[in-house]
Amino acid sequence: GNSVTQMEGPVTLSEEAFLTINCTYTATGYPSLFWYVQYPGEGLQLLLKATKADDKGSNKGFEATYRKETTSFHLEKGSVQVSDSAVYFCALSGSTGFQKLVFGTGTRLLVSP
Amino acid sequence: NAGVTQTPKFQVLKTGQSMTLQCAQDMNHEYMSWYRQDPGMGLRLIHYSVGAGITDQGEVPNGYNVSRSTTEDFPLRLLSAAPSQTSVYFCASSSRTSGSGREQYFGPGTRLTVT
Numbered sequence: 001g002n003s004v005t006q007m008e009g010p011v012t013l014s015e016e017a018f019l020t021i022n023c024t025y026t027a028t029g030y031p032s033l034f035w036y037v038q039y040p041g042e043g044l045q046l047l048l049k050a051t052k053a054d055d056k057g058s059n060k061g062f063e064a065t066y067r068k069e070t071t072s073f074h075l076e077k078g079s080v081q082v083s084d085s086a087v088y089f090c091a092l093s094g095s096t097g098f099q100k101l102v103f104g105t106g107t108r109l110l111v112s113p
Numbered sequence: 114n115a116g117v118t119q120t121p122k123f124q125v126l127k128t129g130q131s132m133t134l135q136c137a138q139d140m141n142h143e144y145m146s147w148y149r150q151d152p153g154m155g156l157r158l159i160h161y162s163v164g165a166g167i168t169d170q171g172e173v174p175n176g177y178n179v180s181r182s183t184t185e186d187f188p189l190r191l192l193s194a195a196p197s198q199t200s201v202y203f204c205a206s207s208s209r210t211s212g213s214g215r216e217q218y219f220g221p222g223t224r225l226t227v228t
Contacts, residue, residue, distance in 0.1 A: 032214035043219035051214035103155035
């Protein structure tokens with residue numbers, strides 16, 4: 001079945017550092033790929049997505065590129081802020097019907113001033 | 114626009130008790146779903162619905178019931194609570210017409226503890 005593997009956290013960075021959170025997936029067909037973010041005490045929000053190979057999703061300075069050859073969708077940001085501290089989830093879905101989301105285990109990011 | 118709302122925010126139950134977690138959305142979304150979030154396991158799908166009167170099981174449906182009598186509401190029932198159901202529960206909704214890469218909108222969650 002479909003699955004998502006992402007790096008374990010926590011990831012601890014200083015403000016303005018470069019961020020990479022690795023995500024790889026296993027899926028049949030042509031899934032869509034997502035990064036969701038969960039701020040403390042809140043539900044998940046969509047951060048960015050990509051629906052086909054070589055697509056780059058971007059939002060709020062975060063980027064991720066859909067790499068079919070390496071089955072990866074790594075999240076990057078050039079300069080993190082304290083306000084980026086949150087849990088980040090990589091997820092995939094099929095492209096038809098209900099499009100059930102399959103999540104990775106989440107990576108906690110802690111950014112210190 | 115309230116989006117997806119869930120009640121209660123927190124709940125403590127004793128083993129064997131039953132309760133209903135409420136979920137409502139005001140975006141006229143056809144699809145609704147329930148997930149549970151456990152440490153080290155991400156979110157797992159419990160049940161989902163593709164429209165009023167239509168529900169189906171997800172990855173971890175045992176011990177839970179759902180029904181969808183209206184587009185807006187999708188309650189989750191715990192029939193006889195067990196400690197293994199201690200978790201954070203999230204309701205989500207999405208639009209059928211969004212095409213591929215459909216965004217799901219999540220509620221703020223219900224933290225449930227079963228003692």
